[in-house]
Amino acid sequence: MELAQNxxxxxxxxxxxxxxxxxTMLAAGLALMPYMHxxxxxxxPHIDQSVWQRNYCPICGGKPxxxxxxxxxxxxSLLCSRCSSVWRYNRxxxxxxxxxxxxxxxxxxxxRYRLYVCDECKRYIKTIDLRMAGDEVCLPxxxxxxxxxxxxxxxxxYRHY
Numbered sequence: 001m002e003l004a005q006n007x008x009x010x011x012x013x014x015x016x017x018x019x020x021x022x023x024t025m026l027a028a029g030l031a032l033m034p035y036m037h038x039x040x041x042x043x044x045p046h047i048d049q050s051v052w053q054r055n056y057c058p059i060c061g062g063k064p065x066x067x068x069x070x071x072x073x074x075x076x077s078l079l080c081s082r083c084s085s086v087w088r089y090n091r092x093x094x095x096x097x098x099x100x101x102x103x104x105x106x107x108x109x110x111x112r113y114r115l116y117v118c119d120e121c122k123r124y125i126k127t128i129d130l131r132m133a134g135d136e137v138c139l140p141x142x143x144x145x146x147x148x149x150x151x152x153x154x155x156x157x158y159r160h161y
């Protein structure tokens with residue numbers, strides 16, 4: 001229980017691209033994820049998205065792992081790295097250090113994806129532009145299939161979390 005509590009309170013992602021230092025921590029985190037996902041499904045309908053504009057998840061306090069630009073308005077939403085909650089966030093600015101001056105983005109060839117990088121905190125976030133995506137998308141799956149963007153950003157010295 002203490003291990004699970006430490007994982008939850010850390011606000012860090014359960015799975016990261018590096019080799020896990022502690023396999024027991026990873027297993028405990030993976031065991032927590034389905035429960036956090038259930039809580040997210042039950043609680044998110046009760047969160048007033050117009051007042052929650054923070055850079056961490058309103059359900060579990062996790063850091064964002066991916067972002068999406070709304071199909072209608074282009075507003076940005078963030079995807080939680082732990083419970084898969086999606087919440088609205090400012091369109092401009094780094095979702096990690098909140099700096100609005102040092103963030104730039106690179107566009108994929110088809111315009112569907114963007115890689116936002118912040119030279120202030122040296123972090124990045126991948127983003128899908130739903131105005132270009134067409135069909136319905138699953139953000140956790142989009143996060144996985146854009147692994148090449150992770151590799152490119154990390155090769156340039158940026159980190160995800």
